[in-house]
Amino acid sequence: MAFVAVIAIAFASSDITSGAFGGISGSQTIAVVGEENVTTSEFRREINGAYSTVRQSNPNLSLPAFLTEDTVDQIFNRLANGYVISEYAKLNGIGAGKRIIDSEIANSPAFTNVAGEFDEESFRAQLQAQGFAEKDFRGLVARSLYAEQLLTPVTYGLDVPSGLVETYAQITLQSRRGRIAAVPSTLFIDDKNVSDKALQDFYAEKAADFTIPEQRSIQYAVFNRNQIVDQVKVTETDLKAAYETRREEFQAKETRTVKQVILPTEDGAKALVATINGGKSIDSAAIDIGLAASDIGPVTKGEYSSLASNAVADAVFTTQQGKFANLAQSSLGWHVVQVTAVTKVAARTLDDVRSELQAGVREEKTRQALSDFTVSLEERLEDGISLATIAKDEKLELKKTPLITAGGLAPKDREFQAEPAVRLVLQEAFQLEEGSNGRLKETTPGVEYVLYDVPQIAAAAPPPFTDNKPAILRAYRFSKASDEAEKLARKLADQTTSAETLAKAAADSGYNLPAIENVGANREQLANSQQRVPPPLALMFSMKEGTAKVLEGPADQVWYVVYLEKIDQGDLSKRPDVLAAAERDIQAAYGGELQQQFISAMRNAVTVERKETIIKSVIEDLTGTNASGG
Known part of the structure; x- marks a missing residue:
């Protein structure tokens, strides 16, 4: 694993709702691997990173729907494996000492200044902003180094069978064409009245689909250097001292x-x-x-x-x-x-350079005053002084958002627009535990800062039935209509043996269905496309020629009948570039499989004790299904 990638993953994983965990602290243990404890805060960070990645392609996916039992197991295993590798390395005399960890951190572009040099202030600021204790971050670096030492040799000199490469490359060149018939659920919408009992039962069954992600209210106060500049006074003594410091510069x-x-x-x-x-x-x-x-x-x-x-x-x-x-x-x-x-x-006297010196001295004193002020604010926050008290003492305007999601949206106030300062602290605000001290963040380097805390946290949960009844009724009707659309789609698929029979079945269905689409593509085009491949088209590339399959569309809106009419294999002899790319892909896949097998073998040599009760409590708090969260 590349160290820069480790840093990117670690920092990026904090950009989605983390949950306050109620009574679960970040120091509790979800697993013991060898002699190392894996904490709830690390588990939360892994969940956030995985959820963030999936939401890039499925932005409407709720956290409860994402956190299936299989997904939780995968996330846990990925986290635990890092510790397994580390413990196995130690058992076998492989080291990652302080000096090499220091070197990795110092050489990381993530922590360098404009001159390309390691910036300790930037390093510590980034760790603080992302909620990393230095010890934990060093542990992450050490585990990446252990992984590099153990896993890289596994794939060294890896060779793959030429026949497998050719088969894979041939598949890459495949072109397919077929027909897609859509059966919209709107054709079957029934507007008759629905009892509250039926809606409530439906709501209970589909609660995850209606769950609003965790929400937080952010209290904040913004200040900038202009408030400091007005307080800075430049004295004659200051100017004389500055002139003496630069005397050589002003000589003839x-x-x-x-x-x-x-x-x-x-x-x-x-x-x-x-x-x-x-x-x-x-x-x-x-x-x-x-x-x-x-x-x-x-x-x-x-x-x-x-x-x-x-x-x-x-x-x-x-x-x-x-x-x-x-x-x-x-x-x-x-x-x-x-x-x-x-x-x-000619030589310049103090009077000659007075305005120049005054600007420089004022700037320096402003920077120092700003630094002293921000340090004072951080110390007061660390001492537990409330944000309201500090804002009053410093005459800062204190503002408060409504309950908002990690994306800055307010479910109960659709008109709400988060200020830029709020958007800049969202990631960190959704990492804070309930009751945490306030934080200070620099929003514009050397110019603007924001003080913030999180006075209120609402766990992820579906809204009350009465508040959400219109949306529930609409979803109920679409769900029932989708069932009917599925029946018709399966009937059409059963009658389809050719493009002509699909067209006839659609025409004889008794419903005004959309026109059947004639589609075609090859795997290479789809692989190189920057657009998301439509699911019906993707399905065509897993079907047998001359067959029809049924595919459910998103959110109970539509069902598709997909008929694969023709497969064209393509001419591999004219594409040596495809053959070379296939070899690289298979080597990477082979290498990944070998590394996974090696990790599995390591797990047999290292004790992994999983704390199921704590893991369950974390998931319940995140999804709003614990007793306190409803």
């Missing part, structure tokens, strides 16, 4: 701009001077001997001395503008130098 000085050619011997330098005295310019004379005159400056004598030598600088800075300096030598050779410009700058 002379700068020169020169053209120079450096030759290895004195005789060569004299010959070049003779050519120049004969009427040629220094540029032309240098070109004649295969060299080029370089332009330097404007530079002071000290600056030029560091580029050449004291002797060359003495010669140049005693020469008039337009003239050539006496030949002098540096470690680079003999210098032929023409002084092209001389600029003299």
Whole structure:
């Protein structure tokens, strides 16, 4: 595993609802692997990362619907496997010491400044923002290093059978065409009255579909440097101190701009001077001997001395503008130098540079005051002083959002628009445990900050029946209509043996069905497409030629009858690039399978004790199905 990827996964996994866990603290143990404890906070982070990934392709998926028993097991195993690898490595004398962990962190682009150097302040700020204790983060890095040492050799020199590669490549070139008939549920909507009992039973059965993700109210106060600037005063003493610090900069000085050619011997330098005295310019004379005159400056004598030598600088800075300096030598050779410009700058007094110094001093004092202020705020927050008290003391406007989801939406206030400052703290706010101290976040570097806390948390749960009755009734009617649409779709599929029979069955159905679509594609196009492949088209690539299948559409809206008319295998002999790509893909798949088998073997050598009660409580709190959450 690449370390940068580990960091990205760890940080990205905090961007979706995390849950407050009620009475479950982040320090509780969901499993003991060897001698290491796996905590609820790590488990939550893994769940958030997995949920975030799935929601990119299915944004309407609720957390309760996502957290099936199989999904929970997969997430747990992925987390536990990191510890299994680590413990197995230790048992077999493989190390990941502090020095190499420090090196990995220091060399990570995630924690470097604009100069490409490790920035400890950025490192600690990112850990704090994402809720990572440094010890936990170092553990994550160590586990990634153990995994790299153990799993990389497993796939070294891996070879795969050529026959398998060719078969896979051939499949990649397949083209398929067929027909898709849609049976909309709206054709079967029944508007008759439905009893509350039937709706309540339906609501109880489909509760996960109606569940609103966890919501939080965020209380916050924004402040910026302008509030600090007004309080900063620049005194005469400040200006005198700044002037003394920069006194050398304000002294009288002379700068020169020169053209120079450096030759290895004195005789060569004299010959070049003779050519120049004969009427040629220094540029032309240098070109004649295969060299080029370089332009330097404007530079002071000290600056030029560091580029050449004291002797060359003495010669140049005693020469008039337009003239050539006496030949002098540096470690680079003999210098032929023409002084092209001389600029003299008079000394500047404090009064001359007062405005310049005042701006600089004000900026420095503002930065320091801002730093002192933010440190003071963080200390007060850590001491448990409430956000309301701090806002009152500092005369900051305190605001509060309604209950909102991790995406910034307010289910009970559709008109609500979260301020930019709120959106910037959403990730962190949904990581805080209930009752946590307030936090400070820099929203615009060096300019704007926000203080925030989470005064109210509403667990994920479906809304009350009476508040949601219209939506329940609509879903109920579509569910019943979908059942009827499925019956018709299956009837059409049973009657379909060709494109013609599908068309006849649709026409004879007695319903005004949408026109049948004639579709076609090849696997390569679909693989390279940036768009999501429509499910009916994807289904065609798992069917036998001349068959029909039924596919359910999203949200009880439609059923599809998919008929695969023709498969074209394509000509692999003309596509060596496809063959090469197939080999790479299969090697990757082989490698992943071998690594998984090795991890399974490691689990047989390392004790994994799973705390089912704690895991169940975490899931119940996240999904709002525990006793306290309803």
